[in-house]
Amino acid sequence: MPILWPHKFIKEGLSVGRILTGYINLEVGLIHCVQVGLGGDFDTVIKKMFKRRGEKLRIDEAEKLGAAAYAKIKQVREITPYPWTPSG
Numbered sequence: 001m002p003i004l005w006p007h008k009f010i011k012e013g014l015s016v017g018r019i020l021t022g023y024i025n026l027e028v029g030l031i032h033c034v035q036v037g038l039g040g041d042f043d044t045v046i047k048k049m050f051k052r053r054g055e056k057l058r059i060d061e062a063e064k065l066g067a068a069a070y071a072k073i074k075q076v077r078e079i080t081p082y083p084w085t086p087s088g
Contacts (some may be wrong), residue, residue: 030059037069
């Protein structure tokens with residue numbers, strides 16, 4: 001059902017749409033990075049990353065899942081979401 005009010009905020013609506021679709025592309029990219037690190041196990045990555053709500057929780061879970069795999073090929077800094085944080 002379409003919204004029938006005057007279109008006062010068309011530019012703002014377009015901007016919000018671009019932000020939302022761009023954010024989804026970032027999450028899908030992160031999923032694929034972790035999936036490749038785990039040898040292609042897409043189901044495990046999806047289930048573990050999305051078991052709790054919140055983007056920070058998803059990023060932290062992705063780091064936990066992929067860190068060991070990427071450490072083997074010395075690419076830990078590439079997957080770490082906070083490069084300014086010292087990695088112990």
